[in-house]
Amino acid sequence: MRDDAICIVGVGESDDYGSTPDRSPLALQAQASKNALNDAGLRKSDIDGLITQTGGRMPPITFAEYFGLQPEFVDGTFIGGASNVAHIDLAAAAIRAGICETVLVSYGTTPRQGEYVSLAPEYPDDFERPYGICFPVGLYALSAQRHMHEYGTTREQFAKLVVESRRWAQLNPRATRRKPVTIEEVIGAPPVVSPIHRLDACLVSDAGGAFIVTSAARARDLKSKPIAFLGAGHAFTHRSLALKDDVTTSGAVDSARRAFQRAKVDLSEIDVFEIYDAFSSQLLIMLEDIGLCPKGEGGRYVESTDFGPRGQVALNTSGGGLSYLHPGMFGMFLIIEAVRQLRGECDERQVENARTALVQGNGGVFFSEVTAILRNTM
Amino acid sequence: MAENIKSLYGSQLGQAYAVTRSPEADPFWEGCREGRLMLSWCASCHRHHFYPRAFCPHCGSADIEWKQASGKGTIYTFAVVRQPIERAFADLVPYVLAIIQLDEGVRILSHVVSTDPDSVKCDTKVTVEFKPYSDKITLPMFRPVS
Numbered sequence: 272m273r274d275d276a277i278c279i280v281g282v283g284e285s286d287d288y289g290s291t292p293d294r295s296p297l298a299l300q301a302q303a304s305k306n307a308l309n310d311a312g313l314r315k316s317d318i319d320g321l322i323t324q325t326g327g328r329m330p331p332i333t334f335a336e337y338f339g340l341q342p343e344f345v346d347g348t349f350i351g352g353a354s355n356v357a358h359i360d361l362a363a364a365a366i367r368a369g370i371c372e373t374v375l376v377s378y379g380t381t382p383r384q385g386e387y388v389s390l391a392p393e394y395p396d397d398f399e400r401p402y403g404i405c406f407p408v409g410l411y412a413l414s415a416q417r418h419m420h421e422y423g424t425t426r427e428q429f430a431k432l433v434v435e436s437r438r439w440a441q442l443n444p445r446a447t448r449r450k451p452v453t454i455e456e457v458i459g460a461p462p463v464v465s466p467i468h469r470l471d472a473c474l475v476s477d478a479g480g481a482f483i484v485t486s487a488a489r490a491r492d493l494k495s496k497p498i499a500f501l502g503a504g505h506a507f508t509h510r511s512l513a514l515k516d517d518v519t520t521s522g523a524v525d526s527a528r529r530a531f532q533r534a535k536v537d538l539s540e541i542d543v544f545e546i547y548d549a550f551s552s553q554l555l556i557m558l559e560d561i562g563l564c565p566k567g568e569g570g571r572y573v574e575s576t577d578f579g580p581r582g583q584v585a586l587n588t589s590g591g592g593l594s595y596l597h598p599g600m601f602g603m604f605l606i607i608e609a610v611r612q613l614r615g616e617c618d619e620r621q622v623e624n625a626r627t628a629l630v631q632g633n634g635g636v637f638f639s640e641v642t643a644i645l646r647n648t649m
Numbered sequence: 650m651a652e653n654i655k656s657l658y659g660s661q662l663g664q665a666y667a668v669t670r671s672p673e674a675d676p677f678w679e680g681c682r683e684g685r686l687m688l689s690w691c692a693s694c695h696r697h698h699f700y701p702r703a704f705c706p707h708c709g710s711a712d713i714e715w716k717q718a719s720g721k722g723t724i725y726t727f728a729v730v731r732q733p734i735e736r737a738f739a740d741l742v743p744y745v746l747a748i749i750q751l752d753e754g755v756r757i758l759s760h761v762v763s764t765d766p767d768s769v770k771c772d773t774k775v776t777v778e779f780k781p782y783s784d785k786i787t788l789p790m791f792r793p794v795s
Binding site: 367392393394395396397398399400401402403408409412413415416417418420461462463464465466467511512513514518586 | 665666667669671674699700717725726728729730732734735737738741744746747748753756757759760764766771772782783786788
C-alpha cells in the first residue's frame with residue numbers, strides 16, 4: 272500500500288447490546304470505541320480526529336468529553352443509516368488534507384429504551400406527520416407496494432431475503448434472531464404496515480460500534496491487519512418520499528456507480544456485499560440499484576440466487592439488520608463486518624478468499640445513499 | 650400547549666402534531682380550512698411545487714403565486730397501517746397511507762379514505778376531501794372516484 276493510502280485499522284462493537292437498560296448510549300459508544308482502540312493496538316492519545324453522529328446536540332463534542340478526548344478535528348455529519356459509511360470518506364479527506372492523522376468513528380444508541388435521536392419537527396414533517404406515517408416503516412411500505420405494482424414483485428420474493436439472512440445469523444454467535452425461518456413463516460407473520468410484515472422488518476436493538484481510520488504509513492507499525500479504503504460514492508435525492516419521482520429506485524444507483532469509479536473497481540470484483548437491510552423490500556431494491564440485476568427484476572433474481580453461506584453471492588454475512596441487530600443506524604455494523612471478512616476473522620461464516628467488499632449505507636427512507644469499497648491489499 | 654387530534658374520521662385520537670412556524674405554508678393551511686386545496690405555483694417557470702416554498706425549487710424564482718388545485722389525482726402508491734405503531738393514531742387502525750399524484754403534476758402524502766382498505770389499488774382515480782385534525786389544521790384526504 273502506498274503511504275498516502277487510507278485504511279481501517281481497528282473495529283469494535285459494544286460488549287453489551289440487544290436490550291441494555293443498565294447502559295446509556297454514551298456508555299455503549301465508549302465500550303465500542305475502547306474495543307476498536309484495543310483491536311488496532313492504539314491508545315486514546317493516538318486519536319486526533321473524532322467523527323460521530325450520536326451522543327447529543329453536538330455529537331462529537333459530547334462524546335469527546337465523555338470518552339476523554341480533545342481531538343484536533345471533529346465531524347458530526349448525520350444522514351441516518353448512511354452516516355458512518357460517509358464518515359470513512361470524511362475521515363479520509365481530513366487525513367489527506369493533513370488536518371489529522373488517526374480518526375475514531377463511533378456510534379451508540381439505545382432505541383430499545385425509547386431513546387433514539389431528536390424528533391423535533393422540521394418543516395417537511397408538517398406534510399407527513401399529521402397523517403401518522405409510522406416512520407420509517409410506513410414509508411418503506413409505500414415503496415414496496417409500488418415495486419410490487421410496477422414489476423409484479425411478490426411478498427414471497429421479499430421474504431426470501433429474510434430466509435437468507437437467518438442462514439448467516441445461525442453462524443454468528445452474536446446474532447439476535449438465529450432460528451431458521453421459512454418463506455411461509457415470513458409471509459404468515461403479523462402485518463405491520465402492509466405489505467411489510469413483522470419478519471420483513473429489522474430488529475430494534477441497543478448497540479455501539481466503532482472503527483479507526485488512518486494512513487497506510489501510520490498503519491504499518493500497528494498490530495492489526497489494515498484494510499484499504501479504495502473509495503466511496505454518495506447520493507442525496509430527497510427528504511420527503513412523496514417528492515421522489517420513483518419510489519422503487521434509490522440513489523444507490525448513483526452512489527454505487529460513483530464508488531466503483533473512484534475505487535477503480537468493477538462489480539465483478541466484489542467478494543462480499545454488506546448492504547443495508549432495514550426491510551426486505553428495501554434490500555431487494557438496493558440489489559437492483561447496485562447493479563446485481565436490472566431494475567424491476569429483483570424479485571426473480573432473488574428467487575434464483577443463493578445469498579447464503581457458500582452460496583453464489585455473499586450478502587450480509589453477519590445476519591444484517593434483519594437478524595443480527597439494528598440500533599437505528601446499521602451502517603456502522605456493515606463496515607465492521609466487512610473489515611472482519613476481509614481480515615479473514617469470521618470463523619464459521621468466513622467467506623473464502625474475501626478480498627474486496629462493498630458496503631452500502633442507506634439513510635432515512637432512501638434519503639441518503641453512500642457506497643464504500645474496501646479491500647485487503649496484503 | 651399541546652392539543653389533541655380532534656376527530657379524524659370521527660375517532661378521538663391522541664396528541665396532535667403542531668406544525669412548525671413556516672409562513673410560506675399559511676395559504677395552504679388556510680385553504681384546507683376553507684375546503685380548497687391550494688398549491689404554490691411559480692410565475693416564472695409556470696410549474697407547481699409541493700410542499701410550499703418561498704423559492705421555486707425548479708428555477709429558483711421567488712415569484713410564487715397560489716392556485717386552487719382541481720383536487721383530482723391518482724393513487725401512486727399506498728400502504729395499510731395494521732398495528733397501532735403511533736399511539737395517537739391507534740384508534741384509526743387500519744388506515745391507508747398513500748402518495749397521491751395530483752393532476753397538477755405534484756405529489757402529496759395523504760390517506761385514502763371512504764373505502765375498504767383491502768380494496769385500494771395503485772393508479773386508482775381519487776378526489777380530495779377535507780378532515781379536521783386539530784383546531785389549527787384541516788388535512789386534505791382522498792377518496793376513490795367510482
